[in-house]
Amino acid sequence: MAKPAAPDFHQLESLGEDIKRYVLSILGNDLYPPDPFRYYSGLAYAIRERLIRMWLATQASYYDSMSKRVYYLSMEFLPGRFLMNYITNMGMEDGCRQAAADLGFSLDDLAEEERDAGLGNGGLGRLASCYMDSMATQRIPGYGYGILYDYGLFHQRIVNGWQEEEADNWRRHGSPWVIDRVEHLYEVKFYGRSEAYTDPQGVLRYRWAEADTVMAMPCDILIPGHGGKHVTNMRLWAAASSTGFSLRDFNQGDFLGAMQSKIHSENISKVLYPNDEPIQGKELRLRQQYFLVAATLRDIIRRHKKSGPGFDEFPDQVAIQLNDTHPTIAVAELMRILVDEEFLGWDEAWAICRRTFAYTNHTVLPEALETWPADLLGRVLPRHLEIIAEIDRRFLLEVAAAHPGDQGRQNRLAIIDPASRRVRMAHLAIVGSHKVNGVARLHSDILREKVFPEFDALYPGKFTNVTNGITPRRWLLQANPALSRLITARIGPDWTTDLDRLAELLPLAEDPDFRKDWRAAKRENKKRLARYVLRKSGMGINPDTLFDVQVKRMHEYKRQFLNVLHVVTLYNRLRRDPHLAVPPRTVLIGGKAAPGYFMAKRIIRLITAVAETVNADDAVRSRLRVVFLPNYCVSQAEKVIPAAELSQQISTAGMEASGTGNMKFALNGALTIGTLDGANIEIMEAVGRENIFIFGLTAKEVEATRAAGYDPGRRVAADAELAEALDMIGRGYFTPSEPDLFAPILDNLLRHGDYYLVTADYRACLEAQDAVNALYLDPEAWTAASIRNTANMGFFSSDRAVLEYAKNIWNIEPLGE
Numbered sequence: 001m002a003k004p005a006a007p008d009f010h011q012l013e014s015l016g017e018d019i020k021r022y023v024l025s026i027l028g029n030d031l032y033p034p035d036p037f038r039y040y041s042g043l044a045y046a047i048r049e050r051l052i053r054m055w056l057a058t059q060a061s062y063y064d065s066m067s068k069r070v071y072y073l074s075m076e077f078l079p080g081r082f083l084m085n086y087i088t089n090m091g092m093e094d095g096c097r098q099a100a101a102d103l104g105f106s107l108d109d110l111a112e113e114e115r116d117a118g119l120g121n122g123g124l125g126r127l128a129s130c131y132m133d134s135m136a137t138q139r140i141p142g143y144g145y146g147i148l149y150d151y152g153l154f155h156q157r158i159v160n161g162w163q164e165e166e167a168d169n170w171r172r173h174g175s176p177w178v179i180d181r182v183e184h185l186y187e188v189k190f191y192g193r194s195e196a197y198t199d200p201q202g203v204l205r206y207r208w209a210e211a212d213t214v215m216a217m218p219c220d221i222l223i224p225g226h227g228g229k230h231v232t233n234m235r236l237w238a239a240a241s242s243t244g245f246s247l248r249d250f251n252q253g254d255f256l257g258a259m260q261s262k263i264h265s266e267n268i269s270k271v272l273y274p275n276d277e278p279i280q281g282k283e284l285r286l287r288q289q290y291f292l293v294a295a296t297l298r299d300i301i302r303r304h305k306k307s308g309p310g311f312d313e314f315p316d317q318v319a320i321q322l323n324d325t326h327p328t329i330a331v332a333e334l335m336r337i338l339v340d341e342e343f344l345g346w347d348e349a350w351a352i353c354r355r356t357f358a359y360t361n362h363t364v365l366p367e368a369l370e371t372w373p374a375d376l377l378g379r380v381l382p383r384h385l386e387i388i389a390e391i392d393r394r395f396l397l398e399v400a401a402a403h404p405g406d407q408g409r410q411n412r413l414a415i416i417d418p419a420s421r422r423v424r425m426a427h428l429a430i431v432g433s434h435k436v437n438g439v440a441r442l443h444s445d446i447l448r449e450k451v452f453p454e455f456d457a458l459y460p461g462k463f464t465n466v467t468n469g470i471t472p473r474r475w476l477l478q479a480n481p482a483l484s485r486l487i488t489a490r491i492g493p494d495w496t497t498d499l500d501r502l503a504e505l506l507p508l509a510e511d512p513d514f515r516k517d518w519r520a521a522k523r524e525n526k527k528r529l530a531r532y533v534l535r536k537s538g539m540g541i542n543p544d545t546l547f548d549v550q551v552k553r554m555h556e557y558k559r560q561f562l563n564v565l566h567v568v569t570l571y572n573r574l575r576r577d578p579h580l581a582v583p584p585r586t587v588l589i590g591g592k593a594a595p596g597y598f599m600a601k602r603i604i605r606l607i608t609a610v611a612e613t614v615n616a617d618d619a620v621r622s623r624l625r626v627v628f629l630p631n632y633c634v635s636q637a638e639k640v641i642p643a644a645e646l647s648q649q650i651s652t653a654g655m656e657a658s659g660t661g662n663m664k665f666a667l668n669g670a671l672t673i674g675t676l677d678g679a680n681i682e683i684m685e686a687v688g689r690e691n692i693f694i695f696g697l698t699a700k701e702v703e704a705t706r707a708a709g710y711d712p713g714r715r716v717a718a719d720a721e722l723a724e725a726l727d728m729i730g731r732g733y734f735t736p737s738e739p740d741l742f743a744p745i746l747d748n749l750l751r752h753g754d755y756y757l758v759t760a761d762y763r764a765c766l767e768a769q770d771a772v773n774a775l776y777l778d779p780e781a782w783t784a785a786s787i788r789n790t791a792n793m794g795f796f797s798s799d800r801a802v803l804e805y806a807k808n809i810w811n812i813e814p815l816g817e
């Protein structure tokens, strides 16, 4: 008997009709006049329906298996737009292009109607989204868990050169991708007190009394793997007030009080904190963290109980990955559930916890290590503070046993810092996990050797490395159709799920015809970006100039200021010698500053000021342009990165944990100018020293330089170009009406020791830029280097990264076909 045909979930024939039906029935809109947003929505719902069918099929087939699952807990996900990602991963692009055309639209224009889901700040959130894509593609049974913020990361506008923030109400016009599961609400408790009681067997136990409750509603977003056969999901929690609670108050006649508490509870998922380092002691942030953790653990345990086995088998069924310390309260919460609610003994519960959790660290900046005042934590989560104190007490006995009499070591390792009475979340995460990983080799080395050496000595083998990766589907296949077509024409399509195959391009670097095609693809992308910049800012940029790009969050350690110093120096050189033999350049800089980060906002203002001056100067404007790109976000990155030729990755060595933008640029054929920091080192090893521009102090030299008492003044005095650039900035050359605007930046450098060593790396940076100019003047050599960059980026696929996690940390096998 013939096998029944597999169901065709894609059903492309009816797509056009489905879109129209959705415009009418779901959106309640007229088909005329044909408004692109309506048709985008109609198409989105048609895709959503197909996706849900496939998801149900995958859940039914694979997920019936008793395989172990991983739960990726993250306060941030940064998926960006979904439509094109779904379409490419499901292989529906041709069908959708046709359907859109039949309705009088271009698919690309419809896709532009979608708002980004910007539920993250930057690298850490985007990494989580790349890992979702790779888990789905590699059939690693895993789920992402996070928070469905009503407001994502703010929109950045530039007004008179300054950053202004606007609320990102991203779901205002609905979101077809979010599936609300109103029927599966969980209660989450806060406040109240921990109450001791004796159970009928006479055992002393604890329960959480007089707590407030908030409801957590799961909202699912589907994640199709490439090829579309495997669909997983991320589950994001939205807060709702608990009706029981408000009714009680209501019955007592306190209507306004009830409304107040309703608002208080619904605040929890209202807004993403726009900081990419901890804001110390904000109670709402702690409530957000616990909200995610409590709801997620309830869900995990419900699923575990449904599938049968008891708790001793929990770690064989469940792996929980903590994306930085933000969800680390999960360690205390799982202990609370196991001990207080499931009545396991402490030791048994603790063994389960440690086998279940693993922790990824994303930063070594001391000020970015998260701590919470014990008082605050105890007020919001009274029982958890007791549990943390007990974990700490037992842990310190272990430390004392290993190092008798070493009180200093106990104080340094303690989870609750005895001096400040703050809970060190990284210590809790390390003690409560079986593996701790950094995100690039250098970063993991620094964690082991500098940040947590005493933990490493105590737990040999616990610290490990998984170098970050990015998904080639979004960051090459989807974002760069011109280059993807060219690659696929030469080596076939398998690189999209097996990125090492790009190495087959290496010999083509010697082929002049291929180089010509390669340049044509880049030029197409540069033209696309030029159109975008013109549309967004009214400014024309020339695609026949070198596109030099730095896009990332604004931070002193990322040293956008060093980039500016290069620009100002180049400007000075061009003014002195209009015939200088350098290629014309367009410098593009973009990134958001945390709203309260004074210095980062000043640096944005400096960039816009320099841009105004340079772009208005007729003597240089054909040779140098400077653009600040407002509102850098995932969808903008998809346009900027494929057009870049030079990628700036110039952080102070030892400070950028990994970077992932660096990988996206190199994958798209940009050459990197960068320091030996984060994953830049591994990128250099992969692409070859001669295909990257490395400069500056190494992490070890940075440490030694600071230790020796670095004197920026001497350096500036010895370097006339540096002195000139700093002088212009400091004396208001770029803002004549406000000459003191940048005094704080200069003070930081010259009076406060230049902590980020901008002046120390300045000369080396300029020399590296000289090498950039020289190579760019030889287009064939530049193109060959560009091809070699792309060809050698296989290692940086997030497919490789998640498979490493699965093998070395989660102990999970990918599912079979």
Ligand code: 26Q
Pocket (backbone or CB within 6 Å): 121, 122, 123, 124, 125, 127, 273, 275, 276, 277, 278, 279, 285, 326, 362, 363, 370, 439, 468, 656, 657, 658, 659, 660, 678
């Ligand atoms: C913590 C507590 C309270 C409020 C905010 C925060 C918070 C939020 C976001 C702290 C840190 C972040 C984000 C950190 C981040 O994005 N780190 C980056 O992670 C990337 C992925 O591993 C790395 O490539 C980057 O090097 C690293 O900077």
